[in-house]
Amino acid sequence: MDNQTKRGLLDVCVLAAIKDDDSYGYQIIKDLSPLIEISESTLYPILRRLEESHMLTVRSFEHNGRLRKYYHITKDGLKRIDDFSEDWKEILTIYKFITRGKDE
């Protein structure tokens, strides 16, 4: 996968990881690492970028006597996921056209 594709994918993956429930850094990496290569040092800039573009908000909650940051998806973030699925529906149609007849 080329870098630009991966960068875009990672953004949406992180948003998808917090789509249903708010989540925190460690959990996000745990959830995503079976799917895509992601490390602690790559996640952090993504979270910052998504926060700056108002796709998620950050809130701190107490956990075991310390603060843990939870990431919460915004309307813009949900829209980004929707846009992504729309784009990929088109790409999937093209993919089916390109690889047609190969499985039969």
Added chain:
Amino acid sequence: MKREEFFKQLREEMSGFPSQTIESTISYYDELIDDAIEDGKSEEATIESFGSVESIVNALLKEVSISKLVKEKVTPKRKLKSWEIVLIILGSPIWVSLGIALLSVCFSLYVGFWSTIVALWAADLAFMVGGIAAVIGSFTTFAVGAAPQATFFLGAGLVGIGLSIVLGFAFVALTKLIAQLGAKIITGIKKIFVGKGK
């Protein structure tokens, strides 16, 4: 590496970043270490898995704009004394012109990059257009009965078209290379502002 040592190195490497960014980065890694320990991992192994401090800072550098870094670097950490303000104003003929010179150098570098790319593709286009024109020209030349010249035109035209196609592939690679080089230079400029603290 223990937590304290890791944060010390991180602070040093990030010394030119806005202080807010440094603190939030530290608190991000602090939380990750706590969570990993809670998950049954050791502090050292967790910090080890983060990779080098340099790679962490490099990943961050790509996200912070140059203007933010410059602002952080040139904003004094304390209030200026009145004689310093006087000096700054008196020295303005020097530093304003130096600043303009620096900006123009940056601008010309930027323009240089783009004009190289434009020139490459213009040359490619010229080969293609010239080639096609020569091929068309060869037919008209043939029509008036000058067969040797017509063959020459046809050959030259085909060579031109062929060259433009081959060069096209090379130029795609070259354009990518130039763009990557540009990105590297920008990261380099950012690094100048981040520096290694004192």
